[in-house]
Ligand SMILES: Cc1ncc(COP(=O)(O)O)c(C=O)c1O
């Protein structure tokens with residue numbers, strides 16, 4: 001998360017926006033890095049995506065809803081695959097997974113990373129080839145491991161000594177030799193929110209490099225000879241803009257790789273550097289293009305291999321957010337507009353923390369625009385909030401909206417493809433919104449809207 005996302009507000013009443021937020025010259029303008037590529041305003045001023053106008057989308061699918069620009073998603077898959085060349089690009093399923101997206105990711109030639117039996121079930125149900133699946137998780141159950149072995153999952157990323165023992169035992173019983181990676185905690189303090197940083201020492205993921213657990217895990221697997229140790233894995237966190245964290249991570253895992261070679265005579269052939277590439281949530285975020293990331297990461301790995309006197313391993317990366325995040329916007333309808341005198345204007349919409357928990361959970365920043373019309377009114381600093389019974393139910397902390405925003409207007413929030421529907425809840429018994437893919441002038445529901453019947457179906461009375 002960027003420094004500006006710390007949420008600091010101006011002290012003076014009446015201008016309670018963060019210091020970085022500027023009054024826009026045109027409150028209707030769409031800042032390109034925030035929006036899926038086929039989104040634009042029609043001459044009349046409303047949004048369109050994939051050649052379909054927002055009014056038609058709302059008439060057919062209602063609000064709130066997530067709209068996926070399918071061409072944008074496919075283009076991002078293609079850019080990562082082409083830029084990283086020989087590397088395997090795993091789409092991180094945790095960011096957003098459903099059968100249609102699994103099929104798209106497969107058609108575009110990507111691999112797939114899952115981290116629970118549920119995600120694995122969706123991938124397999126959509127016909128994704130098991131050998132192109134990587135299986136993560138710090139607490140995979142025996143049942144999940146068994147399922148992965150039976151399905152023939154391509155890589156299992158082991159995360160604890162308990163798991164190594166469990167998987168070794170199961171593999172011997174089933175006479176299998178799964179390919180595994182050892183997840184290494186490299187001790188990098190990634191510049192991101194604490195809850196989404198994953199490679200500092202004090203946390204649940206991986207084997208500590210500094211404490212020697214990572215070496216011991218690799219050595220145990222090699223010595224046992226049951227699992228096929230293909231390489232090491234490092235994921236330093238999410239929403240990272242600066243490649244220096246990847247540089248330190250690559251150096252440290254490659255040093256470990258050299259240590260393993262020297263101690264056991266085994267030169268591991270693969271290296272997975274995880275995901276975490278940041279995307280634009282606000283005008284201040286300036287993400288790197290896939291091509292630039294690929295060049296930097298390849299260069300880092302090459303020079304670190306040279307230093308450690310290692311052959312360059314086959315690389316894998318696991319972008320989730322950077323592929324699906326920018327391809328989606330959420331559309332809401334405004335229900336109430338409340339000016340809390342001298343403090344701020346609250347614009348309440350028909351969704352909230354149940355469809356986007358990131359603002360409440362990580363203090364994340366988002367942007368928004370009025371979607372049903374362009375307005376000539378002055379920009380007004382507003383806070384877009386949901387309909388839940390929590391004062392922390394904030395969708396967009398600070399954004400300029402036209403001062404004439406009113407009930408019935410539509411608000412679109414970009415950058416919601418990752419970790420919004422996948423982290424959605426039924427808090428306050430609000431049914432979760434649908435995901436609608438739009439392309440070439442047509443829309444199709446890929447995850448339908450939940451109904452009250454769905455909610456009641458689980459309630460056995
Ligand atoms: C192991 C692993 N790989 C990949 C990702 C994808 O991260 P992001 O979507 O932030 O790129 C995550 C999530 O943080 C992860 O835990």
Ligand SMILES: N[C@@H](CCCC[NH3+])C(=O)O
Nearest residue numbers: 094196198238358418419
């Ligand atoms: N869910 C998080 C990222 C963590 C993903 C898994 N390690 C986010 O919204 O940014």
